[in-house]
Amino acid sequence: MICTLYSHQIGFDKIVETLKSSYPKASVEISHQAGSQTASVDVKGGLLSSGSRFTIQYREREEPSYQIPDTDNCALTGNLRGLYGYVDSLHSKNEKIKSLFLQKIQTINSEFSINQEKGETKDLKELIQKLAKDFEAVLFVQPKTIISKADQQHFLDQNLDLLLDNNGDCDVENLEVKINSIYYDKQPEVITEEQKKWKTDSEKILQERAIKINKYLPFIEAEEDVVLRTPREIAERICVLAMTNLVAFNTISSEEATEYLQNYNLWDVVTPNEKDFLANPTEQKKSSESWKCECIWVLMFALNKIDDLGFPDVLCSLNDIAEEDYPVGPDKDPNDFINSVFNAKSKNEILAINDLYYRLDWACVDARLNGEEMTEVHPGVVYERHYALNWLINYGEADWDDVTCDT
Template identity: 80%
Template structure:
């Protein structure tokens, strides 16, 4: 193999078109194997030269994006997680370029390798360079090839200049990070002063806590773009979470919980995943559901029933919520709680927290990808609170079961 190219563009047909333009007399045979598209390119030789053969193996992400979701099981997405961790572990003499490189990895959507299987293809270096430019790619290159710039495996930019090698060498002064508007439409938007303030305040907290900062993470949504859940929606969600949480800690049975929710006309607001849990609360499901304490804590904070959210370095304690403020309990009608709630915290306050937990969650994911232990914060607490905050701001218009914590 000569190299592997990574691009934010997708489309095997565009690569084939580049081959046809560069080698119009070639014979191209295409096939599919194990989720990859394969093109075998046979190029006839001239009077004094023998023919040659190239193979291009292409694959793309199942859901093109501008980020690397933690829960996406697409093989290429998994490979990009590994690539991110590998690059992050490398020393670089140019930290600015390395940071841009890491940001670019998150935007990649396709991968294709080029192998010289027979002979020596004419003008192959020029073809690879043109393909890299057309695809705005980065290249992972093997040593001792026609485009190699280092003695070991290394990375080149779209101009075939050295981006990073195992010794930290870098020959470029800038690296473009482009995002296709179909996947992320914010680059052309005007960033408000409030968005900038949220980001600055969050990064100040991370800096004070000596938590890794990714300065190239995008801004979160502007206030005018966000529709917060209503106080009644939040109160209903808290009540349901509080009941399922009691089951997870064996305080009540699943049958009692189901009867309670049906009696007080909340069953229609229970999600499919929660109904599945209540139908068969295995120990594994209970362990997963027990983490929703943190979601309850965030939602009660949103309703002004918890005064301080606290830093996510330790688990919350629902026992700190006064019994008279808690929405469910023996002989309690949860609708009394729901009907008593008319106000929630401001959109600006919720979004400021969302920005902080977005950046904290990125730091936790980054540490995990690099096999590092995150000790300054509790990653599980960060994730659950980020989850609840994303639901509060109607992130991607997702309902409770479908909320994502993209970083």
């Protein structure tokens, strides 16, 4: 076997169409087994070359989703649970990419393996590249193949760049976690007037700032379907983020932050990724963690500690938060802050802002995919704020480390 491609998209017919267009003179035979489909491609040889044969075996989830449910007994879903555990166990020199990879695994809906059965098929690497791009896939690759980047089994992204290997090496700077909403986000039969208003108001803001609008983006969840995080949850999350942020900016050591969080009984709400960061705060991890100041900004806004969230065309400044409102610091007990918070912004207010950042994030992703520079907003600021807002509304019922910003 050369590799296995994993994608959030489904579509065996799309693969067959690509095979026929790539090898118009080849014989393509389709067969069906329980739970899977196989395309066998026989390529005729020329005067100076023998023929070749390769196969693509495909399967998909019985119920496409954006999560890996514990109760789904589908064979592919079971495989994805194993894949998630395997990747989670690997050391990575780029924890941000690993985290995104784990998020992407949860969105996978199809798997197809490519195997060279006979000879060497001409342009097979180019076919794999096309399929990887078309399906926005990640690839599990065997060593010593036409697309290998390591001497052991490893993962590549859709550009066939090294995503992760057993040594923790990674050659990519970003990994898109993108899901086609038709696979998981079925729109309700009844759209509330509030949902319509949020979408209309958001698109008006985008139009005024000459930001691209996708009219076909779905409505976000209705107010009645959302359970906001409690003020206490928000306050605790702010305190933890504030401490890791101080480490990211070299204000305090990771040891001091760890001791502080343990002394004030907050260690239980520190996430696995945050504990990993505090245990080994590399410069790369610090750079990634420093962006969480935007999350702090959003959560403080949600607790009414900031009057104006501001537009995401510039980075926030935590120095603009009143010292007496900031939860951590020398001789400060963060529990005083946590225990003083009883109210947060209304569900309607949070969802209206969430709708705006959902559409802003789509515009940023669209620009990046098309190789365009996004100057109207700062894409990094948009992503981090969207992340915090999705956590606030319990999007996908995900814990902090596992929040996704689907567009």
